[in-house]
Amino acid sequence: MTRAAAPVIEKSPSQTLKAQLLLRDLIVQGALKPGERVSELQMVDRLGMSRTPIRAALVRLEQEDLLEALPSGGFAVKAFSERDFAEAIEIRGTLEGLAARLAAERGVRPAQLREARALLAELDTVVRRETIEIDVSLYVELNARFHALVIAMAGSTALARQIERASALPFASPSALVPVQTRSPESHHILTIAQDQHRCVIAAIERREGSRAEAIMREHARIAHRNLERAFADQRDLALVPGAALIRRAEV
Known part of the structure; x- marks a missing residue:
């Protein structure tokens, strides 16, 4: 059982990193504007990825100070x-x-x-x-x-x-x-x-x-x-x- 689960465990971080890099590029290059709301479902459609890695990527980008959490849920692109x-x-x-x-x-x-x-x-x-x-x-x-x-x-x-x-x-x-x-x-x-x-x-x-x-x-x-x-x-x-x-x- 442990061996069968290993490929899934290894794949998840790479998918999260891929989502993080793609989202960061959208933010840094201005495709997502300062103040613009960013949600999981929105990015699922835009990036063609599942919700799990996108959710993790959004949290990481908040930690990097590129996104800020909204009280109503989701995130917004931070303005500087x-x-x-x-x-x-x-x-x-x-x-x-x-x-x-x-x-x-x-x-x-x-x-x-x-x-x-x-x-x-x-x-x-x-x-x-x-x-x-x-x-x-x-x-x-x-x-x-x-x-x-x-x-x-x-x-x-x-x-x-x-x-x-x-x-x-x-x-x-x-x-x-x-x-x-x-x-x-x-x-x-x-x-x-x-x-x-x-x-x-x-x-x-x-x-x-x-x-x-x-x-x-x-x-x-x-x-x-x-x-x-x-x-x-x-x-x-x-x-x-x-x-x-x-x-x-x-x-x-």
């Missing part, structure tokens, strides 16, 4: 203000700063430092001065790995969980605003600064300088704030921000 966008980035940067400080104070394994140096070398090849146009997709991948490594260095499952939640909002992840940055005339200069901050935070962690590591990592998040301000000033740039369709612009 410009301030919400900025605060999400600030929260993520603050938590990553804490991760860097814990990593420095607790000490990290030699293997993690070797991995960090290898990552820094790879990032150097992307942002090297003689390059006119950077490989954005490669930079995003390496940057995500760098941030994940700093979080892993902290050795705190609880903190990692909170950072994952803070970064789940599409516009709050470490590389979410890199496409906006690449449109700036100062793009290469900003990337060079960001890479120097990467090096400095690893050096501070290695030297067990907790306060310095935290300060650098928090300052590193200010680059995302700068890119966000640029996006708010230009509709073409804002269109490059993941989840921009969810924003409720402040009235002038």
Whole structure:
């Protein structure tokens, strides 16, 4: 009996994940508008999936803060203000700063430092001065790995969980605003600064300088704030921000 039930148990999470990804895309791309009601039955028809994985996916997206539960039942797509966008980035940067400080104070394994140096070398090849146009997709991948490594260095499952939640909002992840940055005339200069901050935070962690590591990592998040301000000033740039369709612009 146990063996016969195993395929069903294995299939359910993959169906839930599929529903979650499909729904997230509809929300982030603006196919489901801020404030729009989202129900299980509605999504069953739209996605052609059963109610069970869709129900689980809706709950997960509420946990990611992309949906909000309605008193009458069902969910609604959450709307965000410009301030919400900025605060999400600030929260993520603050938590990553804490991760860097814990990593420095607790000490990290030699293997993690070797991995960090290898990552820094790879990032150097992307942002090297003689390059006119950077490989954005490669930079995003390496940057995500760098941030994940700093979080892993902290050795705190609880903190990692909170950072994952803070970064789940599409516009709050470490590389979410890199496409906006690449449109700036100062793009290469900003990337060079960001890479120097990467090096400095690893050096501070290695030297067990907790306060310095935290300060650098928090300052590193200010680059995302700068890119966000640029996006708010230009509709073409804002269109490059993941989840921009969810924003409720402040009235002038």
